[in-house]
Every structure is written in structure tokens, then in C-alpha cells.
Amino acid sequence: MKVQNLKGFRDFLPKEARKRQYVIDKIRGVFESYGFEPLETPALEYKEILTGKYGEEEKLIYDFKTRGGDEVALRYDQTVPLARVIAQYQNTLPLPFKRYQIQNVWRGENTQKGRYREFLQCDADTVGSSSLVADAEIIRLVLSIYETLGLEVKIKINDRKNFETLDKNIVSAIDKLEKIGESSVLSEMVEKGMNEKDAKKVLSVLSNKPQTKDIKMILQNLEEMGADTSKVIYEPTLARGLDYYTGIIFETVTEGSTSSICSGGRYDNLIRNFTGRQIPAVGFGLGFDRTMEVLEEKNLLPASESGTKVLVSVFSEELGKESIRISNILREKGINTELWIDSQDKLDKQLKYASLKNIPYVLIIGPEEAKNNTATLKNMESGEQKNLSLEGIASELI
Amino acid sequence: MKVQNLKGFRDFLPKEARKRQYVIDKIRGVFESYGFEPLETPALEYKEILTGKYGEEEKLIYDFKTRGGDEVALRYDQTVPLARVIAQYQNTLPLPFKRYQIQNVWRGENTQKGRYREFLQCDADTVGSSSLVADAEIIRLVLSIYETLGLEVKIKINDRKNFETLDKNIVSAIDKLEKIGESSVLSEMVEKGMNEKDAKKVLSVLSNKPQTKDIKMILQNLEEMGADTSKVIYEPTLARGLDYYTGIIFETVTEGSTSSICSGGRYDNLIRNFTGRQIPAVGFGLGFDRTMEVLEEKNLLPASESGTKVLVSVFSEELGKESIRISNILREKGINTELWIDSQDKLDKQLKYASLKNIPYVLIIGPEEAKNNTATLKNMESGEQKNLSLEGIASELI
Numbered sequence: 001m002k003v004q005n006l007k008g009f010r011d012f013l014p015k016e017a018r019k020r021q022y023v024i025d026k027i028r029g030v031f032e033s034y035g036f037e038p039l040e041t042p043a044l045e046y047k048e049i050l051t052g053k054y055g056e057e058e059k060l061i062y063d064f065k066t067r068g069g070d071e072v073a074l075r076y077d078q079t080v081p082l083a084r085v086i087a088q089y090q091n092t093l094p095l096p097f098k099r100y101q102i103q104n105v106w107r108g109e110n111t112q113k114g115r116y117r118e119f120l121q122c123d124a125d126t127v128g129s130s131s132l133v134a135d136a137e138i139i140r141l142v143l144s145i146y147e148t149l150g151l152e153v154k155i156k157i158n159d160r161k162n163f164e165t166l167d168k169n170i171v172s173a174i175d176k177l178e179k180i181g182e183s184s185v186l187s188e189m190v191e192k193g194m195n196e197k198d199a200k201k202v203l204s205v206l207s208n209k210p211q212t213k214d215i216k217m218i219l220q221n222l223e224e225m226g227a228d229t230s231k232v233i234y235e236p237t238l239a240r241g242l243d244y245y246t247g248i249i250f251e252t253v254t255e256g257s258t259s260s261i262c263s264g265g266r267y268d269n270l271i272r273n274f275t276g277r278q279i280p281a282v283g284f285g286l287g288f289d290r291t292m293e294v295l296e297e298k299n300l301l302p303a304s305e306s307g308t309k310v311l312v313s314v315f316s317e318e319l320g321k322e323s324i325r326i327s328n329i330l331r332e333k334g335i336n337t338e339l340w341i342d343s344q345d346k347l348d349k350q351l352k353y354a355s356l357k358n359i360p361y362v363l364i365i366g367p368e369e370a371k372n373n374t375a376t377l378k379n380m381e382s383g384e385q386k387n388l389s390l391e392g393i394a395s396e397l398i
Numbered sequence: 399m400k401v402q403n404l405k406g407f408r409d410f411l412p413k414e415a416r417k418r419q420y421v422i423d424k425i426r427g428v429f430e431s432y433g434f435e436p437l438e439t440p441a442l443e444y445k446e447i448l449t450g451k452y453g454e455e456e457k458l459i460y461d462f463k464t465r466g467g468d469e470v471a472l473r474y475d476q477t478v479p480l481a482r483v484i485a486q487y488q489n490t491l492p493l494p495f496k497r498y499q500i501q502n503v504w505r506g507e508n509t510q511k512g513r514y515r516e517f518l519q520c521d522a523d524t525v526g527s528s529s530l531v532a533d534a535e536i537i538r539l540v541l542s543i544y545e546t547l548g549l550e551v552k553i554k555i556n557d558r559k560n561f562e563t564l565d566k567n568i569v570s571a572i573d574k575l576e577k578i579g580e581s582s583v584l585s586e587m588v589e590k591g592m593n594e595k596d597a598k599k600v601l602s603v604l605s606n607k608p609q610t611k612d613i614k615m616i617l618q619n620l621e622e623m624g625a626d627t628s629k630v631i632y633e634p635t636l637a638r639g640l641d642y643y644t645g646i647i648f649e650t651v652t653e654g655s656t657s658s659i660c661s662g663g664r665y666d667n668l669i670r671n672f673t674g675r676q677i678p679a680v681g682f683g684l685g686f687d688r689t690m691e692v693l694e695e696k697n698l699l700p701a702s703e704s705g706t707k708v709l710v711s712v713f714s715e716e717l718g719k720e721s722i723r724i725s726n727i728l729r730e731k732g733i734n735t736e737l738w739i740d741s742q743d744k745l746d747k748q749l750k751y752a753s754l755k756n757i758p759y760v761l762i763i764g765p766e767e768a769k770n771n772t773a774t775l776k777n778m779e780s781g782e783q784k785n786l787s788l789e790g791i792a793s794e795l796i
Contacts, residue, residue, distance in 0.1 A: 343529070
């Protein structure tokens with residue numbers, strides 16, 4: 001038996017899990033400050049809900065047949081399940097539906113490229129409004145999240161209408177401009193059937209396209225929403241991979257990440273696949289892992305301190321009761337308190353454990369302390385020890 | 399295309415998702431107050447990690463072969479992945495390892511019995527100590543969780559050692575005592591090869607078995623830990639289904655639920671399957687859905703109010719800017735604020751939306767208000783309206 005996790009899948013041990021929880025809580029707080037509400041959908045959907053939605057990426061979907069004979073697939077993104085939810089509950093769900101969703105998705109990616117097969121996405125979408133105020137608010141939300149996390153970002157923005165007259169193949173070639181450079185894009189356009197002169201002209205016209213009416217309006221709204229619009233950069237050659245976008249599109253970049261950490265746009269026709277009627281929508285997906293990586297790199301995560309504030313050590317079996325009693329009191333005061341369990345373990349072992357786990361304080365209750373109804377509080381970072389009353393300990397730790 | 403979720407799988411729309419988040423946050427808080435730390439493991443494991451661990455329930459595992467040829471299985475519980483983690487990181491993970499885990503598990507249950515196929519479990523385990531203080535702490539933790547949630551529970555407790563001399567088949571018959579009654583249990587024992595006289599005697603001896611030394615010690619520890627031990631009931635016929643328990647076992651019951659809402663015990667040999675060496679452990683799994691159902695029934699969940707405090711309505715296109723400006727200010731003051739997006743919508747529609755979503759306040763900024771730099775705050779429950787300055791609004795809403 002191979003005792004290991006699957007390639008592309010990860011365990012999050014406490015230190016890592018706590019950091020992730022910290023960032024999730026921050027993101028959730030910003031979502032809710034804008035009136036977005038939580039939605040959860042199942043890990044498995046009927047396969048046919050997912051098929052025909054993701055273009056050639058579809059081959060990355062994890063699908064299988066259950067023992068009961070159902071053809072099912074693991075969640076691949078959160079937009080298609082959202083569309084399914086909108087259709088399924090359309091008679092009871094008030095519009096606009098502003099929802100956020102923070103769940104794992106699964107994709108059979110090539111792990112040699114350092115990609116994960118299970119990863120967390122944080123999505124926010126406004127469904128049921130075609131107003132550009134919704135587009136602006138979605139971009140404002142992205143800026144607010146990264147402000148809250150302390151990360152400097154720029155948002156590249158474009159309008160799909162800039163590509164209206166162009167063939168899909170040509171657009172996908174142009175999309176690679178930043179990645180592969182102008183000359184490679186030109187050759188790809190030629191490969192795809194354009195003559196070189198036309199290709200050059202298309203590129204030059206596109207690069208110089210002025211802001212569309214919608215882009216201007218969104219920038220104006222962003223200004224009113226208190227956003228720093230110098231962070232929002234119009235980029236007329238930005239195309240985005242997915243076919244379903246119909247209006248504004250955007251990507252979020254930051255120093256230290258080569259690819260976008262959060263992208264989205266308006267997709268007014270996708271939901272029609274499920275509902276039969278047009279329901280406009282705009283939203284984004286935030287790549288949680290890429291965001292975590294950049295935050296880690298730039299030291300924007302809290303110190304990897306334990307969630308536990310104090311380890312109450314146990315001096316001897318007889319004094320174990322005293323350690324238990326004091327643990328109860330500290331916990332009642334709202335202090336996260338770990339009680340050492342094995343009374344025969346040496347104090348050294350207990351201190352080493354606290355140090356390994358980055359627990360900031362250890363409390364020691366020896367015979368002397370027990371007699372005087374005090375305890376010795378050891379600060380694990382400075383090494384300083386203080387003999388304190390219970391009240392003194394609590395006020396030191398809160 | 400069937401636009402619906404799979405049988406046994408659920409969508410959690412905002413109202414429901416918010417209630418769940420409330421309970422998860424409470425449970426997490428109690429786990430952390432005892433120094434337990436978060437762990438996350440992947441949804442998929444190598445199939446062989448899971449096989450041979452769950453007895454005849456194994457047929458409920460969702461397993462499949464990926465396109466890459468891996469035999470994989472969806473997480474079925476959180477104990478086996480924990481054992482795998484202990485083995486995989488045994489050289490770096492300090493023991494005792496006190497971890498909690500709050501993730502979904504998947505089981506191909508019979509949905510006609512009202513069972514779900516995707517459900518959330520909240521587990522806590524202490525790995526690496528055979529001290530009975532660990533057992534007591536685990537039970538104390540369960541009591542603390544339900545105290546925090548305001549739910550009255552009783553914990554039935556027993557010691558697997560009470561069954562030491564009995565055959566596995568006989569134990570599983572006795573386990574049904576409460577469910578099917580004494581006479582049915584007796585017939586099952588006879589079916590399984592005992593003569594009736596012996597069966598009766600076994601049952602009578604077992605029912606009258608005094609508390610074991612371990613049970614007594616655990617109860618004493620619980621007392622020291624400040625637990626109300628009148629809630630902990632010794633039940634010498636309690637057996638628990640799973641084979642792997644080796645010591646204390648327990649189930650949590652409450653009025654209004656026929657089955658246990660949280661159960662666990664000591665399992666000192668399970669982890670050896672993965673590590674090759676004995677590592678003792680004790681823990682529990684809390685059934686989140688059953689707990690939610692009982693909390694809902696007993697009105698112990700917060701009112702289904704929106705997470706959004708106020709909807710800032712939009713009076714007209716010209717006054718839209720004013721609504722945006724005031725939304726910014728409220729948000730900066732930490733008030734969860736939804737801005738109405740479509741300026742052409744009538745106020746009536748906006749009020750109806752707030753009411754449907756249980757948003758407690760709506761702010762109205764008409765021409766009069768805009769001129770005087772005030773706004774009208776409508777309390778959606780009482781219908782009361784107040785004309786207030788911005789400072790007045792904020793202090794009303796915080």
C-alpha cells in the first residue's frame with residue numbers, strides 16, 4: 001500500500017490550514033461587506049450539466065459512472081453550477097442574485113507544470129442585471145479584497161466588443177500577445193489564414209483602439225465607488241480564453257506571479273443554456289492558491305503562530321488536577337488552551353512540543369506554585385518567566 | 399438535460415449556507431479553545447488507502463479509475479485519511495497530534511431512507527497518547543460543543559473491554575438492543591449459535607456489569623474538567639458498529655433524534671495499518687446534518703436574517719452617485735451594505751427584494767435627502783422610517 005496522497009492533491013497540515021483559513025475569512029468578510037451571500041453546490045453533478053461548457057478543457061473533467069448507474073462529474077468550476085442553480089430555483093430566487101462561493105474544484109491537470117488537481121476557488125457573481133454598475137462593483141470587489149490582504153495589484157480590463165469583427169481563432173492568437181510576443185502572434189495569425197499585412201494591421205488597429213463607451217462608464221463608476229482607478233489599466237488586446245464572455249473582461253496581475261490571480265467578465269448568454277431565457281451575469285473567480293503563493297512570498301500572511309495561546313504543562317500525576325483546573329479557567333476566559341495529557345512526561349518534552357508547534361506561552365504549575373495558588377508563565381519567544389496569580393495570567397494572555 | 403442536482407446531494411442557498419456557517423464557526427471555536435488544530439485532506443485518495451477499513455459498508459465508497467489510470471476513491475470518513483496523514487508525516491509531526499477536520503464525506507447511501515450521499519463531518523482526535531485524560535478531554539469537548547450550541551444532550555459511554563470474552567457476531571447483535579429490543583436480540587444471539595439460556599445469561603451479566611476502572615477514571619477526570627457528569631451515562635450494552643474500537647466508546651443522544659448525533663471512542667490499533675507501529679488514538683465524528691436538524695427543530699439557530707445589514711436603494715439615475723457614495727461610507731464603517739444596481743427600478747421593487755431576502759434596513763436617498771445631505775432609513779420589520787444624517791445612520795446600524 002502506497003501511504004501517500006495522490007499526485008496533484010494536497011494535505012494541509014495545521015500551519016498551512018490556519019493560514020488558508022485566515023485568508024478565506026478575510027475574503028468572505030469583503031464579499032459580505034458588499035452584500036454578497038454564500039452558496040454551496042455539491043461536489044458531484046450529473047455529467048451532462050458540465051459537458052459542452054468548457055471547450056477543449058472538457059477533457060480535464062473527472063467523470064465516472066456510479067454503482068447506481070449515474071453518469072457524474074466532479075465540480076470543475078463554480079460558474080456552471082451557479083447557472084444550474086439559477087435555472088433550478090428560478091421561481092423562488094430573487095434577482096439580482098449576488099452570491100459568493102468558496103469551494104474546491106477538480107481538474108485532471110498536468111502536474112508536471114506544477115499545477116494542482118484539487119484547488120480552491122473564490123467566486124463572486126451578480127446575476128440578473130445588465131447594468132454597468134454591476135460590472136464596476138465586481139471590479140471594485142476584487143480591488144477591495146486585495147487591499148484588505150495588503151497586496152498591490154493591477155487589473156487589466158478590456159471589452160469583448162473590441163473583437164466583434166474578428167474570427168475566434170484570431171482572437172485566441174491575439175490573447176497570447178503578452179505571453180509569446182508580437183512576432184509569434186503574427187505568425188500564428190498567418191497560420192490561421194490571414195496574410196501578414198492584414199495581421200499586422202489588425203494588431204496595430206486593435207492596440208490603438210480607444211476605450212469603448214462601456215469601459216469609460218465602468219471607470220467612471222469605479223471612481224464614484226472610491227476605487228483607485230490608476231490600478232485599472234485598459235488593455236485593448238486582452239482577450240481571455242473562455243468563449244462565453246460577452247462584455248467586459250478582466251485579469252488581475254501582481255508582481256511575482258506570471259499569470260492572472262483573479263479574472264472574470266460579463267457573460268450574458270451562458271445561463272440561457274440552462275434556463276431557456278437570457279439572464280445577464282458578471283463575475284469573477286479568484287485563484288486561491290496563486291493568491292496564497294504571492295501573499296506568502298511577500299510576507300503578507302500572519303506569523304505562523306499556533307491558534308493555541310498557551311500550553312498548560314503537567315508537572316506530576318498529583319499536580320495534574322491543578323493543571324486541569326487552571327485550563328478550565330483559562331478556557332472560560334476565552335483563551336485557547338491546550339492541556340498536556342501525559343503526566344509522566346518530562347517538562348522538557350512538553351516545552352519542546354510547544355516550541356515545535358509555535359505555541360507562544362507555556363504555563364508551569366509545580367508544587368511551589370500549587371501551594372501559593374500561582375503559576376509560572378513562560379514566554380516561549382523571549383524565554384522570560386513570570387510567577388503570576390490566575391488573574392495575572394489571564395490578563396497577560398488576553 | 400436534467401437541470402437538477404443529484405439525488406442525495408444538496409445545494410445550500412444563502413439562508414441555509416449562512417446557518418451552516420454559523421454552526422461551523424461555533425464548533426471550530428470550541429475545537430480551538432481546547433488547542434485542537436485544523437487539518438485538511440484531499441477529496442480523493444488512492445483507493446487502496448480506503449479499502450479493507452470499513453467492513454461491509456465498504457460497498458458505499460465512491461470509487462473510480464481516472465483517465466490517467468489511477469484507482470481512486472472519494473473521502474468516506476475522516477479517520478482513515480487521518481491515519482494516512484500520521485503515517486506519511488510521522489517524522490515531522492509532533493505527537494500528541496490534536497487535530498480537527500471539518501470536511502464533506504461521500505457515501506452511496508440508500509436515499510429512500512432520507513440519507514444524504516454528501517454530508518459534512520466535524521471530527522476531533524488526539525493521536526499519540528494512551529492516557530485516559532485524552533479520552534476524558536474528547537468527551538468534554540463534545541459536551542462543550544453542545545453547551546455552546548445550547549443543545550441538551552446525554553452521552554452514553556461504555557468500555558469495549560466489557561465485551562472482551564464475546565464473539566464479534568454476538569457483540570453486533572447486542573449492539574441492536576435499544577433499536578430492536580431484548581427478545582429480538584436474544585433470537586439473533588440464538589441464530590448466531592448460542593443456546594437460549596446462555597444468551598439470556600450473557601445479556602443479564604452484561605447489563606449488570608459494573609463500571610470498569612477506565613470508565614471510573616474518565617468520569618473522575620470529567621468532573622475535574624468541570625463537566626456536568628450527570629449527562630454522561632454508563633451503558634454496559636452499548637457496543638458501536640465499527641470494529642476498530644479498543645477502549646472507551648460513546649454516543650451522543652438528544653431528544654428529537656432517534657440516532658446518535660456524535661460518536662466516537664478509542665482506537666489504538668487502526669493507525670498501525672499505515673505506520674507499522676502502534677500509535678494510540680481517541681476521537682469522535684460529529685454528524686453535522688443531524689445536529690443541524692435538531693438545532694433547527696428546537697429553534698436554536700439565529701433568525702434567518704440576511705448577512706447584509708442594509709440595502710442602499712437607488713432613487714433615480716441622477717441620484718445613483720449619491721447612493722454609491724453613501725454605500726462606500728457605510729462599508730468603510732464596517733457595515734455590510736448592498737447597493738441596488740439598476741437605477742431605473744422602482745423603489746417598490748427594491749423594498750420587496752429587501753423583504754424577500756430579510757435585509758433588516760433599506761436606505762432611501764431621494765432629491766430632498768440628497769439636498770440636505772441626509773437619508774431615510776426604513777426598518778423593514780417595524781416599517782418605521784427615520785430621516786437621519788450619515789453619522790446617525792451609521793450609529794443606528796452598527
